[in-house]
Amino acid sequence: MNTQFVNLTISAPVSGQRQALATIDDPVFAGGMMGAGFAITPVSGQVYAPVTGKVTMVAGTRHAVGIQTPDGFEILVHLGIDTVELQGQPFQVQVATGDQVQAGQPLATMDLKAITAAKKAATVITVITNSVARHAQLFLTEKRTLEAQAPVAVCCGRLNTAPPAADHAPADLAAPIIAAIGGAANVRGVIHCMTRLRFYLKDAQQAQTATIQALPGVINVVQAGGQYQVVVGQIVDSVYDAVIDQLGSQYARAPQAVRAQTWWARLRNAASAMIAVMTAAMMPVIGILAGSGILKGILAALTGFDVLSVHSGTYLLLNAIADATFYFLPVILGVTAAKKLGSNPIVLAIVGAILIYPQLVSAAGRSATAYVTFLGIPTHLVSYTSSVFPIIVAAWLGVYVERALKRVIPLYLRSVFVPICEALILSLIIIVGLGPLITMLSQALASWILAVYNFSPALSGFLIGGFYQVMVIFGLHWGLIPIVINDLATNGHSYINAILSITMVAQGGAVLAVALKTRHQRLRELSWAAALSAFCGITEPALYGVNLKYKRVFVVASIASALGGLLTGVLRVDNYAMSGALIGFPAFITPGVGLGPNFIGYLISHYGTLLLATGFVYWFGFSDRLVDEPVPNRQPLKA
Structure with missing residues (x-):
């Protein structure tokens, strides 16, 4: 027998206070039933991979992740005690089964406040589930107050493993368990x-x-x-499915956990989870979105000063490079959101492609073809290019649609019919259901905003400034775009577009404050790029990369934006082209007048908003305590 030993260094998955497993309020982990390990009471919600390896399992409720190291150690990171009852609401996992992770890589996030509000312990438990089979011993460092990613233990175990345990048929195990607990009548x-x-x-x-x-x-x-907890180890998924098959789907619930949360808590957690998914899905493309936004801003400036013609080949190619990421955003988000939510990335990419299919986009842009019928159902076609919310909804629904299809489609037909049926159902739900609903809401909001503007430009500026970026998140802003286009086409100017421009500056100012204040290098670099993009009129990197992630930043930025919109309305700042933010200043030069009162109003309103947003967020909206990662050991920035 090979008795060679191998060592594995395990890092702390979170910052906090280490405690022995035996002291935690969970008899299964405390009794060592799941293997040797340790627990940490976290002080921040960012969870990192404690080892390098392959993700072998992500809990459906997102409260636990399994990793297997190259040497065969099986590591379980369990987020909280009894948090499975929270149905995944306080958690967002940033990896998927099959992913390769490096030690110290972001693994998941925990909403510590939500866990505490649900009266659960947020203790993060790390165990080596095959420590017995590997004859492993765990040697912990003496340090108890830990920073995430710092070494916390060394596991020493044999290279050879014990023979695998005999497999037990889930159905054969489910039936005697149900009988022994008193049957379905006792459940x-x-x-x-x-x-x-x-x-x-x-x-x-x-x-x-x-x-x-x-x-x-x-x-x-x-x-x-x-x-009444029956510990069965890694076959729990199969045994659970067999138990539900025998009991009935109506028993697949946690009645106590559902009653424990108020409707407001569930709504708040659902909103937080949705925002977290949106930001997580956007993160892989934030960098290129920021770069594309800056390039679009440069092109807008060059064309605004007649340095470059919009009809030239140079503009055509550069604009395609700058615009492609935004145009095909639903396709990209279909992949990233599906990975976060557990649906099929390829199917969701196809759904995204359907939403921006050229003929549908072209039909949606013409009033004569925007209203169609599908199987007799009146449908208003909408352009989904650059949209975020619809494809996120599709990725969420995809989990349930695929699960339902697999129940009714035989196994030998699934590889062909499940993907196309899922794409068909999800596309129709978005195009026939969600699209018209968003259209009605956005048109109603647009009409109301226009009426408010006619009543009071200042009040309208305050409301648009405060809520326009919220409308952008849910795709409700499209109702205002036709009003702006119509104003520019018929009147040659648009007061409303001047207010929309303010919201871009406010989001840019907010993320600029983060860049100036944070001591985290990665966040600072991202924030600088996002700020430049926002000043060029593209707010997605600022919104989804930083401001929404740290919710207080977005709220404070929206307050500054509302005040900036109020100032814009009071000054009656006008806009003369489909451009805005700081890079679009030529659009505020009055034709035939030049740098007159309107341009001065632009400078006052826009740079005033920039100062408000940057100052508010710097002093009240952001601190490094909001960032769930340890601050690197470097000298603070000079004032």
């Missing part, structure tokens, strides 16, 4: 985590614990937190 609901079936029983005294513990494949039985 109120059942959920599962990474290792345990968690039954909510009407009468736990009816359960025959000794009988269940003796079943082959059952590791142990634990009663805690109002649950």
Whole structure:
């Protein structure tokens, strides 16, 4: 037998106070049933990979991640105690099953406030689940107050592993468990985590614990937190599916957990989860979006000063390079959002491509063809180029649609019919359902905003300035664009576009404040690029890369934007071209007048908004405490 030993260094997945497993309030982990390990009470919500390896499992409720190292150690990172009951709401996982991760790479985020509000412990548990098979010993550092990514333990184990445990048929294990807990009549609901079936029983005294513990494949039985927990290890997914098949889908719930949260808490958590998914899906393309935004701004300036003609080949090619990322954004987000939410990335990319299919985009742009019928259903076609929200909704729905299709389509037909049926269903839901709904809402909002502007430009500026970027997030801003275009085409100017320009400056000023204040190098670099892009009229990198991620930054920026819009309305600043922000200043030069009162109003309103947004966020909206990563050891920036 090969008795060679190998060492594995394990880093702290979070910053916080280390504690022994035996001291935590979870009998399965505390009793060492899942293997040797340690726990950390976190002080920040960013979770990092403790080792280098392959992601072997991500919990459906996003509260746990499994990683296998090249040497075969199996590491489980478990976020919180009994947090499976929260149905994934406080968690966002940044990796997917099959991904290769490096030690110290961002793994997930936890909403510590939401976990605490749900009266759960946020303790992060790290265990080596095959430590017994590897005859492994864990040697912890003496340091108890830890920074994330710092070495916390060394695991020493044999290279050879014990023979794999015999497989147990899930259906054969499910039936005796159900019988021993008192049958379906004694069950109120059942959920599962990474290792345990968690039954909510009407009468736990009816359960025959000794009988269940003796079943082959059952590791142990634990009663805690109002649950009857049957520990079965890594086969829990299959056993759970078999239990639900026998009990019925109506038992797949956690009645106590549902009642524990108010409707407001569920709504708030759902909104936070949606924003987190949107920002996470956007992060892989933030850099190129920022660069493309800067290039679009440069092109706008060159054409504004007649240095470059919009009809030239140079402009045509450069504009294609600058605009392609935005045009095909639904396709890109289809892939990234699907990976975050667990749906099929290829199918979602196809759905994104359907949404921006040239003939549909062309038809949506013409009033004569924008209103069509599909199987007799009146449908208003919408241009989804550069959109974010619809494809995120599709990625979320894709998980449930695919699951439903697999229930009704035979296994031998799934590879062909599941993808195309899923793409068909999701596309129709967006185009026939969500698109017209967004159109109605955006048109209603546009009409209301126009009426408010006719009543009071100052009030209209305040409201548009404060809420326009929120409208952008949900795609409701499209109702204002036709009004701006119509104003420019018929009147040669647009007061509303001047207010929209203010919102871009405010978001840019907010992310500029982050760039000036943060001591985190990666965030600073991203913020500088996002600020330049926003000043060029492209706010997506600022919105999704920084401001929405740190929600207080977005709120404070919106307040500054509302005040800037109010100032724009009071000064009656006008806009003379489909351009804006700081790079679009030529659009505020009054034709035939030059640098007159309107341009002065532009300077006052826009640079005033820049100062407000930057100052507000710098002093009230952002601090490095909001950043869930340890501050590097460097000298602070000079004032």
